[in-house]
Amino acid sequence: MTEHKKKVPVAGQADLSTANPTREQAEEAVRTLIRWAGDDPDREGLIDTPSRVARAYEEFFAGYQDDPSDILRRTFEETDGYDEMVLLRDIRLESHCEHHMVPIIGKAHVAYLPGNRVVGISKLARVVEIYSRRLQIQEKLTAQIANCIQEELHPRGVAVVIEAAHQCMTTRGVRKPGVTMVTSRMLGAFRDDPTTRREFMALISSPATGLANH
Numbered sequence: 001m002t003e004h005k006k007k008v009p010v011a012g013q014a015d016l017s018t019a020n021p022t023r024e025q026a027e028e029a030v031r032t033l034i035r036w037a038g039d040d041p042d043r044e045g046l047i048d049t050p051s052r053v054a055r056a057y058e059e060f061f062a063g064y065q066d067d068p069s070d071i072l073r074r075t076f077e078e079t080d081g082y083d084e085m086v087l088l089r090d091i092r093l094e095s096h097c098e099h100h101m102v103p104i105i106g107k108a109h110v111a112y113l114p115g116n117r118v119v120g121i122s123k124l125a126r127v128v129e130i131y132s133r134r135l136q137i138q139e140k141l142t143a144q145i146a147n148c149i150q151e152e153l154h155p156r157g158v159a160v161v162i163e164a165a166h167q168c169m170t171t172r173g174v175r176k177p178g179v180t181m182v183t184s185r186m187l188g189a190f191r192d193d194p195t196t197r198r199e200f201m202a203l204i205s206s207p208a209t210g211l212a213n214h
């Protein structure tokens with residue numbers, strides 16, 4: 001987790017409140033947590049765990065290094081008059097809750113009504129991925145995805161629905177497995193036009209077609 005941080009610590013003058021921790025410090029922090037949990041970080045099975053955890057964090061939190069707006073700036077303007085809803089549904093979503101740093105696993109549905117710009121659908125999935133790979137709460141994640149699409153594409157409307165299970169709720173605390181949280185953010189026509197909103201809700205709740213399995 002070094003490339004994207006702007007502050008570079010000065011040797012011998014590290015101010016822990018602002019300095020960018022080194023890989024070594026991150027691994028030492030994992031060793032501390034292992035000891036705190038009651039185990040021995042020097043035993044054989046755990047000896048490489050701190051470096052594995054650091055590498056896993058680089059993946060889990062890779063989203064801090066990317067700007068989702070950049071992804072959407074490469075748009076296709078020639079729509080041949082296509083002005084109906086574009087919907088990407090059942091996008092796999094993996095994030096981490098910012099309160100407990102444990103996984104949030106679910107799916108996202110993203111739709112927009114093009115103005116005069118459309119974007120490759122893989123780009124919408126990338127936007128979901130970039131915001132997901134940060135410490136999040138589901139409400140903020142949902143709003144960030146919708147707002148980013150609104151600001152970059154200027155569509156006539158954006159809808160984002162996320163359904164997800166929070167491991168901080170399923171494996172600890174109140175321990176309620178099977179519970180999912182649903183959040184939505186509707187902008188433009190999806191907020192103002194009940195017909196558009198209904199069409200979107202019907203599309204995301206209809207069973208997947210056979211085509212979707214291939």
Ligand SMILES: [Zn+2]
Nearest residue numbers: 097099100168
């Ligand atoms: Zn949590």
